[in-house]
Amino acid sequence: MSAGQEQDLKSDLLILRTSSLTGALERELEHLILTGELKPGERLNEIQLSTRFGTSRGPLREATRSLQAKGLVDIIRNRGVFVRSVSPDEALEIYDVRAAIFGLVGRLLTDVVTDAMLTELNDYLDRMDRIASSQNFDEYYPVNLAFHDYLVTSTGNKTLLQEYKSFVNKLHLCRARGLVQAGGLSVSNREHREMVDSLASGDRYRAQEAFFRHVERSKHRFMSTLKAAD
Amino acid sequence: MSAGQEQDLKSDLLILRTSSLTGALERELEHLILTGELKPGERLNEIQLSTRFGTSRGPLREATRSLQAKGLVDIIRNRGVFVRSVSPDEALEIYDVRAAIFGLVGRLLTDVVTDAMLTELNDYLDRMDRIASSQNFDEYYPVNLAFHDYLVTSTGNKTLLQEYKSFVNKLHLCRARGLVQAGGLSVSNREHREMVDSLASGDRYRAQEAFFRHVERSKHRFMSTLKAAD
DNA sequence: ATCCTTTTGATTGTAGGCAATAAACAACAG
DNA sequence: CTGTTGTTTATTGCCTACAATCAAAAGGAT
Missing domain, CATH: 1.10.10.10 (Winged helix-like DNA-binding domain superfamily/Winged helix DNA-binding domain)
Structure with a gap:
């Protein structure tokens, strides 16, 4: 075979x-x-x-x-x-934990962020804005992934990186999860900009909340697709 | 054999x-x-x-x-x-992730907390206060564990519970970790009281931060034992 | 003493086999 | 026709035994 x-x-x-x-x-x-x-x-x-x-x-x-x-x-x-087949209920649980993990990323980054990192991040944002305006999801997805990876890796916390990836993986096992963010590319990127801005501000609580909310919103987008399928 | x-x-x-x-x-x-x-x-x-x-x-x-x-x-x-032998550096990483996880516990609990839970939690606090005043660590430890377990379990998020326990386990593998909190029993319980109070207030941000800080402080206690060993 | 073999001890991977189990199927009684 | 009861079959769980591989220890030569 x-x-x-x-x-x-x-x-x-x-x-x-x-x-x-x-x-x-x-x-x-x-x-x-x-x-x-x-x-x-x-x-x-x-x-x-x-x-x-x-x-x-x-x-x-x-x-x-x-x-x-x-x-x-x-x-x-x-x-x-x-x-493994991840149920929608479990997916919601995972989103919450992932939000907390990602919030920590924002909180930690405020302590280590440099000007070089900020320009790098802004580069990502511009690139993603251009792709978003063309509504080309296939091109957006890998850049979006690299953007998040860059953020998590920059914390320098390897345990954190490992956990984050583990949760992203598990969400792939959810049957009901279509390409969730397919609708709101530019919406999502507005959240990204708020994340980077919050890092620039140096306010750790604002950053934590911005990062947390980003995942939480993507959870809500996921939930709305669930209701649509009823 | x-x-x-x-x-x-x-x-x-x-x-x-x-x-x-x-x-x-x-x-x-x-x-x-x-x-x-x-x-x-x-x-x-x-x-x-x-x-x-x-x-x-x-x-x-x-x-x-x-x-x-x-x-x-x-x-x-x-x-x-x-x-596995967890290095002190890695232990610090784990403390941070655990803080984020535990912060989520506080945040989630504000949405589901009931009067019955609050009285139960206050019972825990009183019991721990009594034990703390007698400086009996052997008795304090299991109650403290039950208190935290009760909190995490009450969120209803099983993924969260599993992750939390996994991190607590990993910290047990750190050689350098003596019985860290041995010194500050009543100090620790003051933090517990702030956690419960924050839940009663219904302010999710305050709760998240109170829970987060509790772990962060125990990280700092751990770090001070490291320096002492130099 | 240092460096280079050689041996040794352990783990790793393979093959084959048997018992236990569960799903699919057939026979049967009501 | 329906539900129950054997029977079959595929697959997993677990075992033993053996070959291959590798790392560290032992031995000898320079």
Whole structure:
């Protein structure tokens, strides 16, 4: 079954001795899940996957256990491994926690922000404004992602970065989540500008609240799509 | 090797068909780590542990992979599994994230707090005050834990609860962390009272900040013990 | 003493097998 | 026709045993 590319995964990644086979499998499965190739609710067949990647069942089982702890799959005893399906209710919970995390990003950045960072951020804003006016979502999305990544990374807090990414990932597993922000590109960028301005002001509470609200608003946009689907 | 109690763990927990052997091992190892029976930096020998619990290597390896994803152990290829040792720097990072999470608890609670909850919380405060005045730390600690648990659980946000507990656990893995709050029992309870009062006021920003500051202060107490050790 | 092999001990990955379980299916009685 | 009861089958859970791999310790040469 489509052995051409994946069969080589084992030998390919063993050349990069950097990590174990389990680790490679874990990254590969995570990729399949986050790109949607494995859809929420779908089952992961052990022997099917292990033969597909040319490994034995052992490392594969270890990889799935790791993914379970990360919250990407559910394991039901004697039934198997299933791609996690995040309910709308749980998505709302995640949005709240993510808002708090992101609020902390704003709060921390006020202490470390430099002029160089502010010009860099304003560059991002201008670029995103241009793209937003053309309503080109496919182009907007990666820049938007880079913008947020830049912010979180700049705090220098690696634990924070890890948590943030983990929550962004989990939101991808929500079935009901269409491309939420598709409507309000320029709306969203107005919030971005307020975030950067708040950083420039040096007011940590204003920054925390601006960052918090940005996620909260995106939660509300998500909720409105839920009601629309009723 | 001390087969008396642990040998029975397998059969005992298989009677409770509720969970897999891997899951049981994971909980057992987590317990050993968090109680300090396995100390930070210590290696987990596969065969030694599997024979100790009367299982084979497979489930044990799966359990350790899960613990790795939870951040409780580090796995080095071809070297083995080690209990995670949290550096002071990383502990400071965790304190910040935990502060943001806990701040969210305060913010969310203002929307759901009831009179019954407030009286319950004031009961906690009175009990802790009495214990604090007697400087009995062993008695204070579990009540303090229950107080915080009650707060986080009352938000109704299960994702939040899970994250909060995860961070509290990770802080246990910091070698340098003596019993930090040992000094300021009544100081800490003054902060608790401000937290409850802020909830009663209904001001979500005040509550968020009160909860945030409580963790931040405990971070500062932790930092002062670091300097003292220089 | 330093550097370079060699050995050793442990982990990692593989293969194969068996028991247990759950879902799908068939036979059956009401 | 419907609901219940076996039966089958696929899959997981767990085990043993073995080969491969790697890191650190031991040994010897310069």
